[in-house]
Amino acid sequence: MSQTVMTLNEIHQYFIKGLYKQAVNDQVVDARLFIKAKIKLNPEQSLEIYRGSVIGGLIKALAEIYPAVKRCVGESFFNAMSNQYVASYPSRSNNLDHYGKFFPDFIENFKPLTDLGYLVDLAKLEWLWHTAFHALNEPEFNAQYLAMVDEEQYDEIIFNLRQSIHVFETAYPLKKIWQLNRGLLKLDRIDLNEGGGYLIVWRAKNFEMRIDLLQEHEYVLLCEMKKGLSLGAIFEKMMPKFNSEQINSGLSTAVKNSWISSFHLSSLLSGPNPSGVKALDTNDDIR
């Protein structure tokens, strides 16, 4: 290709492919094709400045999202691993908050770490934390609305969970591992075999980020709510294993902690509303 006829599109293609060390037309990009030599820098060295900046920026973004993973494996290992991640997963968004979503999957398949299963869960937990941190602000749930529902319509209630809550099941003592590696807990050692459990990652009032342990019935309840099941369907599904007292207690906790953003009645979704009860949402004004 002649150097003088390169179009804007071709220059961008050669630049970005060269940056990520990808081929163009099955050939390694030769920076001399489109970059001028400088007194102190040849074209490849000039491109290397941008390569260092881009890869360094993406590794920094990963380090900010996954600080506990970084602390577990050490900085140099983290940087080397992240370097490989960047090569496999170039950024696909102009928003760096979106970068690193596949890091837990990458760790799962990263051969030097295959024996450290807890790291995969730790990475998943940190990604959930990151997404909860940036999740939509939603109004506080107002329990007064629940009191307006007729008792015979309770089974029809479908709760909507906040976008800023995520539940998580793990085989490892993940909360302790996370706390230890975020400097929130002092322990000489953690027994990885002491068992796992259920966690909720959520953003509480005043933007306080929290990770809390859940009872199994609370975890199952929140999972079923997330699927969009009605209260009647949830009771039916959970009753063989859990009693109604546990389910009601889980509901009470969810309301108290404002894990619920709003609710509606299933009958109002699929046809005429026989009861005349208006679909309720916390965005509605109480009159």
Added chain:
Amino acid sequence: MPISSDDVCSEQISGVGIGLRSKHYEYILEHQPDIPWFEALTDNYMGEGGQPLDYLEKIRHLYPMTFHGVGLSLGSTDPLDKYYLKRLKDRISQFQPSLVSDHLCWTSFDGIHGNDLFPMPYTEEAIKHLVERIDQVQNFLGHKILIENVSSYLSFQVDAMSEGVFLSEVAMRADCDILCDVNNIYVSAINHDLDPIAYLGDLPAERIKEMHLAGFEDQGTHLLDTHGSSVHEPVWELYQQALTLFGGIPTLIEWDTNIPEFEVLKQEQRKASDLMNSYKREFKR
């Protein structure tokens, strides 16, 4: 379509502002330092919600604000990101910044992003491309934007004009304004063995609506625009030249890496204010 820069927000800024960084949120809210305005990095507030937006709202109640972005990718041959533009318009509507700026650069090709500011080739084709895209952005937002010159570490074989001429042509044909980053001019001038004062002379003074000051690092083979230190002496000198040419237009102290305590930024802000005030006394625009 002719667009008035006054349409962004009626609140005008003046003097020397400081780049708003998360490290200083609490300090600013608690101490309410005597700073005429802050500049928010728009891309830090593009999430659905969360605490950063809450802080921005609280600080906006106290101070005039400008928006500065890195995500428009005006020079890219990829389509403009409509989702980003829509979110930007929503944020502008919510926070009413006095100025909205992005860079004379590109950041992606074929959906692969560098999340960095890549220089444009300085060609007629690139001018036309940028003018068309800036026109689309300004029409969508309903007001003018400012485009900022980036630091660069390479130049292209196809370059047919200087960066200053290129930037001026784009601004004039697109009818947009210019954010003149004095540090970036110095960094690029040293890296490309050019005269930074001649660069300033190429720019249309009437379109310069904001200036930036920041620090760089000398890497031996080149200067690297790190925004991680105090403004260097040659950049202060160039800033004085810029004040002579453009007058005392709003200027920003930027510091993005190794961010120091707020007082350090305040010292830089005072120094820039003193220089601006001394030129304001002599300069009749």
